[in-house]
Amino acid sequence: MSDYRAMWKGLGLDLEAHDALLSYLGDAYTSIFLSQRNRPEGMKYFDFVMSEVHGLRIKELLDAKAEGRKVVGSYCTFVPEELILAVDGISVGLCTGGDFATELVDQVLPRNTCSLIKSAFGFKLGKVCPYVEACDLVVGENTCDGKKKAYEILRQFIPSLYVIDLPQMKTEAGKQLMRTEYQRFALKLEEVTGRKLEAKKLEAAIATVNGKRAALKRMAALRSASPAPISGLDALLISQISFYDDPVRFTGSLNALCDELEARVQAGQGVFPSAHPRIVVSGCPMAVPNWKIPAIVESCGAVIVGEEGCVGERSTRWLTPETGRTVEEMIGLLVERYLNIDCAVFTPNPSRLDYVREITHGRRADGVIHYAIQFCQPYQMEAGPVLASLESASIPTLRIDTDYSQEDVGQIRTRVEAFVERLRA
């Protein structure tokens, strides 16, 4: 650890505040993750990655930078990682799941701002995020109003901030706009990295990212088994790690874990007894260290068997066809691929409703928890139609609107306990 202090200092972190954050993270990780029973052996890799989240991985980034590679941070699954990898960039997710430096954040953002956005500001303003400090380019995107307008303010604190515009409807005109924007982003990446976006490299990058997503899909499919071979907490953790780990190493480790999960399934082994009610969680993304809902659910005698969220299946369901030969063709295929993502910012957004029902049946889930971050208008608005669609299919639902604070944990626990009781009946 002592090796890293100089590194953190060099990145401009507030060492005291950072120590406090790491201490909180370590304690939370121990009590929430390491206390779980029947964890697969393959989780050791991910435990190690988490233990080095601000250490070894940051050192890797800095070593790569020393070799001339660039680090590109992003806040959303609409930022095409493939383009970043194709110019030898390193892609890291910057969304954060914890309140930090709230008094500084409240000076620049309205109180009615969702925790996810506030947290991104808090980690930057509080100087505790080595990822954002290591970035050569930070990429935002016009998804929701909150992020779109917050980026205008964040630019004061992150001069390298670049924003990708997005359409609001999946029309032909919307697709054209997105294609224009992905092409503009490719030019920006060429400028920042000083490397040309070449077809061969982009082809390889698409294959790499497809490999990562295929491994995540493989894990998701294995959760259909009863008993579930992996906890919802661990599955979420793996999705969270997918945003910042080296993609090839990550894919290898995840496939090794999936081999183990397959063996478990064949042996009828699971993390919890098969009588545990099975739950799908649908809604807003959960970034590290936002483990609040799964920690509550899985300590109430239920198991989560799917996350319909951006940190989860919404960002990995679709692979990019590997049929493009020219850069332009491949960008076109990436646009098609990313425009599938059924984030609630799109109107209408019917495929999300279909998919929630689909995985509920496919994973043999007994019920669905709709999770929305307070003040996230797109997901809070879409919760009504999602829940109505599930209820019309006689699927029990529970709606939780919350933030990153721990104040409502007791209240949520009571509601989850009652819901789990209902599913058991």
Place this chain on the structure above:
Amino acid sequence: MSDYRAMWKGLGLDLEAHDALLSYLGDAYTSIFLSQRNRPEGMKYFDFVMSEVHGLRIKELLDAKAEGRKVVGSYCTFVPEELILAVDGISVGLCTGGDFATELVDQVLPRNTCSLIKSAFGFKLGKVCPYVEACDLVVGENTCDGKKKAYEILRQFIPSLYVIDLPQMKTEAGKQLMRTEYQRFALKLEEVTGRKLEAKKLEAAIATVNGKRAALKRMAALRSASPAPISGLDALLISQISFYDDPVRFTGSLNALCDELEARVQAGQGVFPSAHPRIVVSGCPMAVPNWKIPAIVESCGAVIVGEEGCVGERSTRWLTPETGRTVEEMIGLLVERYLNIDCAVFTPNPSRLDYVREITHGRRADGVIHYAIQFCQPYQMEAGPVLASLESASIPTLRIDTDYSQEDVGQIRTRVEAFVERLRA
């Protein structure tokens, strides 16, 4: 009035609830508007229009419908009225400024929804809006997340709802998207009205709407005089009426009022003593009967001399060049014109900041009140940059975030009184 009851019943209104609304409106109008001193004579027309807002004007709409014309309602200034007029349609604004049927609204919308959206639902669900019931086509638009997602829900209650997509940035790709959408809207209007969009008719419609906006700009400019020749309340009322009155009759009446205001200015006459602090209000739209902020401000010894809002100068600042000859050319010019509108849903949105400073100087205002409806993320987020820009120009500011309830009137009054005192000092 008794004549109208059959009409309202025919439109499916809830007569009892509607009576309660009219009674509230009448009382509010009397106490807020008719109690004002030194009102121009020309306000009599607008008082009459308001007194017949659910009566004569609705009868006019129904008479026009009987002659085969169509009524098109909209919720936003991005819906191009010119296209509606060009197919002999009647354009009416449907935004509403009062809480209604809140218990029904809370069943379909999240609590964290702004009052404007809730009110649109409340007037529909509570069956008290003869305008929406008279519409052959209701047009929404993808501006903010709240409206975009709420339209998906509103469609259940308004089957004729049609939504215009909009870009989030004023780029070339954004303009292309908007052009595609305006062309699609033109086709929809042709389908609904059964009339062809002809160049001659569109030319005339552009001239009609330009005439209306020019008259509103004329009124706005006259408010630069000290003492102000018209109250902020009356000026706001006129802007509100501009959304549903017959445009030609409205323009004539407003120009007659402006003649009177010009004479007042020349004679040095005003509505308040010239010592009254002068205030610009910037922010969210104020739809009928949302008179809360100007009623408070102008009862605290200040006068409002400009509204930087969609019910106000943001929707009227730009005229459409009358140089187009073909329908396609004119639609292109309309796209250019409407894309000027500096609503906070756009990113970035620098011209709004410029304009607030500009009218503050031009109207010789002493300070600016930034008004945002609670949970309106775009304006609440943009409030920070707007206020910072004003303060850096040494312009005193007051930020008010509120809703349509009357619960915070006392608290707001206290803050406004202190602000007016500060401006007097």
